[in-house]
Amino acid sequence: MCSGYTLATLHSEYLVGSLVSELEWRPAAEGEVTDMTEQLDITIVMKHPLRARIVPRLSRNCSERTSK
Ligand code: HEM
Numbered sequence: 377m378c379s380g381y382t383l384a385t386l387h388s389e390y391l392v393g394s395l396v397s398e399l400e401w402r403p404a405a406e407g408e409v410t411d412m413t414e415q416l417d418i419t420i421v422m423k424h425p426l427r428a429r430i431v432p433r434l435s436r437n438c439s440e441r442t443s444k
Contacts, residue, residue: 402429 378384403410404427415423 398433400431400433402431404428 408427410426410428411422411424413423414420
């Protein structure tokens with residue numbers, strides 16, 4: 377049993393949360409729908425690699441900067 381399981385889970389959740397909080401994930405092309413089909417590898421992975429246009433959530437970051 378991994379004694380770092382809780383720490384690793386917390387850290388992973390924080391990483392994903394930060395990626396969603398700080399960045400906007402848009403489809404790679406207009407109208408494209410992300411294929412979330414899974415595939416078993418060593419872990420479960422996306423069958424088709426994620427394609428996305430990733431942009432900073434500027435309005436949120438700007439308002440934070442001006443409030444300091
Ligand atoms: C994604 C992150 C991690 C994965 C996938 C992972 C995976 C594993 C696996 C598969 C084992 C062997 C379990 C077994 O044979 O029963 C293990 C053991 C262990 N892990 Fe992790 N681990 C992770 C993070 C961590 C972290 C962050 C720490 C410490 C801060 C840690 C400390 C340990 C220790 C000390 C053991 C040996 C436990 C024992 O033999 O009693 N691990 N881990």
